[in-house]
Amino acid sequence: MKRRPGPDDPAKPKRSAYDKALGLLARREHSRRELKTKLRQGGYEGEETSAAIDRLGEQQYQDDDRFSEMLLRSRIAQGYGPMRLRVELKSHGLADARIRELLEAVDIDWNVMAAAQLRRRYGAGTNDPAERNKRAQFLLRRGFAAATVRNVTHADVDEAADDVS
Template sequence: MNDLKPRAIRLLARREHSRAELARKLSPHGSPEEVDTVLTELQNANLLSDARFADSYLRSQGARLGAAKLRQTLRGKGVAEETIAARLAAADLPDELERVRTLWARKFGSAPTDAREWARQARFLQSRGFGTDVIRKVLKELAE
């Protein structure tokens, strides 16, 4: 346990982590009880916060990912569903349609010429977590 807290602080100094993510990184270095104790201490000292981690992640990835992908990734990092919903609502992100247009322009730049190209562009945007309705709207606008 002696080296768990400094190790956790070093990890947090590099970037924000969720509690679950930090627990996973610390687990090889101590017992589950010791890790939980250190994480609770860090949360009580306000050095560890899932909400702050979610805000940081949304700031860095929000402009190029859709809400579904952002939500899925945060869930995978162990952030609670209520925290995700609150942080997404509070995030200062452009609307989904604007983000799709920006990402599409950066990646492709020219309208799809055939059904195969249309499908390729749609798959790319869908892999980034954008909804099919938004993707169809943007690609339809481009075809006109």
């Protein structure tokens, strides 16, 4: 019985950085930074990696704008707030100006979204101050601004949470 070659098989030729990146993009969108990191972890050199990513960009297989819009839609659908979105987009190497544009273009009432997250997680409202604080912390971890959390939970929230950019 003949054995199938595995990924570590020395007889199997190594895929090019372009082929590897194209395979990654076939599964889902990736940012340039994310592709570069994955290719370097796969043992590809910097120049080969950069050339492959540039070629994919020219062919419109990789596009940071398309990636950021997809990520934004996905995270909003998962119930994350604008501060969490800003941090995640920044971690993918997007410019602050572009992140600001994307968040301004989103037509969402963050208060309504935060209230929906609370209903989904905890059900009906409460008058217990400890429970309100617990709910406020939940929303802050999800990336909602302190003002939004205060409006939705009526709990005292530290203003420093609004300063995270």
